[in-house]
Amino acid sequence: MSTNGNGNACYVYPGAPATPGFVTPDVLFQRGIYMNGSMTFDDGKSVTIWGFTDLAAGGGGGGGGDQMGGGSFPSPAIRVTEGQIVHTSLSVNMMWMHTIHHHGIEPSTENDGVGHLSWDVYNGTYTYQWRPQHAGTYFYHCHVNTPLHAEMGMYGALIVDPKPTPGDPAGTKRAFYNGPTYDVEAIWACDEIDPAWHTLPWYAGTCGGDVGLNNLNPRYFIITGVDGASSALTNPAVAVNMKLGQTLLVRYICAGFYPQKISFGGLIASVVASDGRPLPAAWNTGAIEAHSAERYDCIIKPTSTGIWTVSIQYLHWRTGAVLGTAKTRINVT
Amino acid sequence: MERRGFLKAGTAGFASLMTGTGLLSWAPRAEAATINKTLYITAGTQTMPDGVSIYVKGFSDSSADLNVPATPIICQEGDTLQITIINRLAVTHNFVIGGLKAGDPPLVSSGDIAGGGSKTITYTIPTGKAGSYLFYDNKTSYNVFLGLHGGLAIMPAGSSNQLYSGSPTFVKQLFWVFNDIDPALNNAVQNGTAVPTSLTPRYFTINGQTSLPPGAVGFDDPTKDAMANPETQLAGSVGDRTLVRMLNAGMCSHAVHTHANHMEWLTDRGTVRPSVWKKDVLYLRNQLGKIDAIYPFEAPPDAYPPVTTGHFPMHLHDEMSQTAGGGLYLFGAMTDIVFK
Ligand SMILES: [Cu+2]
Numbered sequence: 001m002s003t004n005g006n007g008n009a010c011y012v013y014p015g016a017p018a019t020p021g022f023v024t025p026d027v028l029f030q031r032g033i034y035m036n037g038s039m040t041f042d043d044g045k046s047v048t049i050w051g052f053t054d055l056a057a058g059g060g061g062g063g064g065g066d067q068m069g070g071g072s073f074p075s076p077a078i079r080v081t082e083g084q085i086v087h088t089s090l091s092v093n094m095m096w097m098h099t100i101h102h103h104g105i106e107p108s109t110e111n112d113g114v115g116h117l118s119w120d121v122y123n124g125t126y127t128y129q130w131r132p133q134h135a136g137t138y139f140y141h142c143h144v145n146t147p148l149h150a151e152m153g154m155y156g157a158l159i160v161d162p163k164p165t166p167g168d169p170a171g172t173k174r175a176f177y178n179g180p181t182y183d184v185e186a187i188w189a190c191d192e193i194d195p196a197w198h199t200l201p202w203y204a205g206t207c208g209g210d211v212g213l214n215n216l217n218p219r220y221f222i223i224t225g226v227d228g229a230s231s232a233l234t235n236p237a238v239a240v241n242m243k244l245g246q247t248l249l250v251r252y253i254c255a256g257f258y259p260q261k262i263s264f265g266g267l268i269a270s271v272v273a274s275d276g277r278p279l280p281a282a283w284n285t286g287a288i289e290a291h292s293a294e295r296y297d298c299i300i301k302p303t304s305t306g307i308w309t310v311s312i313q314y315l316h317w318r319t320g321a322v323l324g325t326a327k328t329r330i331n332v333t
Numbered sequence: 334m335e336r337r338g339f340l341k342a343g344t345a346g347f348a349s350l351m352t353g354t355g356l357l358s359w360a361p362r363a364e365a366a367t368i369n370k371t372l373y374i375t376a377g378t379q380t381m382p383d384g385v386s387i388y389v390k391g392f393s394d395s396s397a398d399l400n401v402p403a404t405p406i407i408c409q410e411g412d413t414l415q416i417t418i419i420n421r422l423a424v425t426h427n428f429v430i431g432g433l434k435a436g437d438p439p440l441v442s443s444g445d446i447a448g449g450g451s452k453t454i455t456y457t458i459p460t461g462k463a464g465s466y467l468f469y470d471n472k473t474s475y476n477v478f479l480g481l482h483g484g485l486a487i488m489p490a491g492s493s494n495q496l497y498s499g500s501p502t503f504v505k506q507l508f509w510v511f512n513d514i515d516p517a518l519n520n521a522v523q524n525g526t527a528v529p530t531s532l533t534p535r536y537f538t539i540n541g542q543t544s545l546p547p548g549a550v551g552f553d554d555p556t557k558d559a560m561a562n563p564e565t566q567l568a569g570s571v572g573d574r575t576l577v578r579m580l581n582a583g584m585c586s587h588a589v590h591t592h593a594n595h596m597e598w599l600t601d602r603g604t605v606r607p608s609v610w611k612k613d614v615l616y617l618r619n620q621l622g623k624i625d626a627i628y629p630f631e632a633p634p635d636a637y638p639p640v641t642t643g644h645f646p647m648h649l650h651d652e653m654s655q656t657a658g659g660g661l662y663l664f665g666a667m668t669d670i671v672f673k
């Protein structure tokens with residue numbers, strides 16, 4: 001049994017060693033921690049949010065070195081190009097432990113961010129070294145006491161762009177190498193929030209005792225950090241505004257723990273990739289059923305102007321009952 | 334009324350709960366065979382990782398055993414299954430082999446097996462039935478959750494390395510049988526009280542076990558730790574493509590997530606997928622959902638410098654399933670992926 005400096009955590013594996021085979025990277029992301037952020041919902045209530053900060057942008061957690069400030073939710077995106085050697089450094093103080101697991105990226109054990117098979121970053125910095133080989137949609141999240149830390153908001157988008165396809169004009173955007181092009185991009189990380197979980201300490205339950213981590217009762221249903229009750233219908237970070245003739249790529253991330261069903265409001269999506277891999281053939285559908293951590297890359301080419309309401313239903317894992325619905329819009333002018 | 338059977342099993346002196354017999358060895362036969370098997374419906378207790386004792390029932394290998402899940406059965410198209418089920422308990426049970434595809438009728442059903450009684454089912458497997466199956470008790474809607482379930486693999490006739498005729502090939506195969514346990518149900522059955530109308534599982538098992546992290550009692554003990562059980566863990570060298578027959582006997586849907594490699598997704602609920610998608614998460618439905626997938630054991634593609642060895646988790650991404658008793662993260666439905 002291991003404990004942190006406060007003696008409150010069990011089955012954690014603190015460490016911050018040197019990176020095996022450390023080389024100079026092509027790109028570096030420096031992540032810190034914030035443990036006192038918040039999200040306010042459309043009903044005026046709010047919950048505590050934890051996440052990763054961008055240290056290069058001066059995001060020290062809002063409170064200097066104590067990591068007791070706030071930060072963006074979801075955490076700042078990591079965007080790289082396939083074939084790059086990437087460093088993600090994670091700095092954690094002596095108050096808690098966290099890791100970064102680059103979900104869907106498949107690096108060595110040491111760089112996978114799974115504490116019981118390597119270490120939980122504590123009182124120092126560990127630099128995750130990896131080289132993505134497959135363009136597509138991923139996400140990164142903490143893998144310490146994961147039911148709680150992921151629910152608390154410790155995740156962000158991870159996009160791997162393809163190498164340029166020869167002959168493409170500068171600025172051409174493709175879903176994957178030689179894959180479909182797009183003009184407009186939406187990243188919809190769909191998550192559910194149970195406020196009861198958002199009052200727990202970082203180590204909750206790790207030494208035993210019932211803190212309710214088997215029992216998720218979500219009350220809020222969000223899209224990329226925005227309440228899906230009504231805000232996401234118009235929030236410019238979520239809702240899509242595009243011109244007729246443009247092509248939209250929706251990167252849909254099932255970022256919660258319960259199954260979801262996303263419906264495109266009557267538009268037909270051409271699903272071209274999932275989980276960072278192109279599909280052998282595009283799948284045309286008006287809706288997708290997905291479970292926790294699945295990703296689907298959806299090409300949408302509206303054929304007329306109009307407003308389409310996209311809905312995400314969140315389904316109970318046992319009963320299948322619809323627990324809530326988040327909505328946003330695709331506006332085509 | 335369950336008490337009598339429980340005591341009977343107890344006085345038979347069963348030594349230990351048997352769990353997690355997933356790894357299958359198989360040599361195809363040129364001739365069909367009759368597979369004779371006797372299953373004993375027994376009951377007893379299983380200790381959860383937080384020390385809570387849970388009443389369970391199983392289709393066991395002997396009257397002195399308690400197998401949860403049952404020892405898997407492997408056979409081939411053309412074989413005749415001749416299975417005798419002996420009910421060692423006091424209440425009526427039954428035995429059903431579910432159909433291949435969602436909505437298919439069962440391959441075979443025993444009908445009621447009264448307490449203390451037995452039934453023998455005989456079923457000759459026609460061509461076209463190759464695939465992965467759950468067998469279970471559906472006398473009640475909840476008997477399957479108590480542990481009365483197991484996996485059946487029907488191989489294509491003459492094949493040792495295909496799921497169905499013409500499927501992508503594999504080197505090894507194993508079962509992951511998942512279950513979700515709400516002690517309120519198990520207690521009610523044990524005590525003969527009303528079964529709860531709403532269930533909230535508190536324990537989550539793979540082949541009858543949970544993972545146990547470093548430092549925990551039983552860590553790395555293959556009889557206790559699903560991470561260490563050679564019949565559950567995915568272990569191989571680069572190239573050891575392994576078919577995993579994922580069967581959901583539990584009450585919740587799950588998101589099966591492998592690290593280090595994407596899986597080749599072959600079937601969903603018995604139906605062959607139109608094409609093979611490579612996925613790091615597979616949506617395993619509840620209500621007896623099934624998925625077949627091949628873990629390809631390719632060198633982890635995104636490692637730098639490149640590696641061919643390591644330890645990685647397979648865990649369910651609906652992270653509530655990674656807990657026990659409402660806490661104890663890392664004591665849930667997870668196993669080890671070992672690149673040797
Ligand atoms: Cu964390």
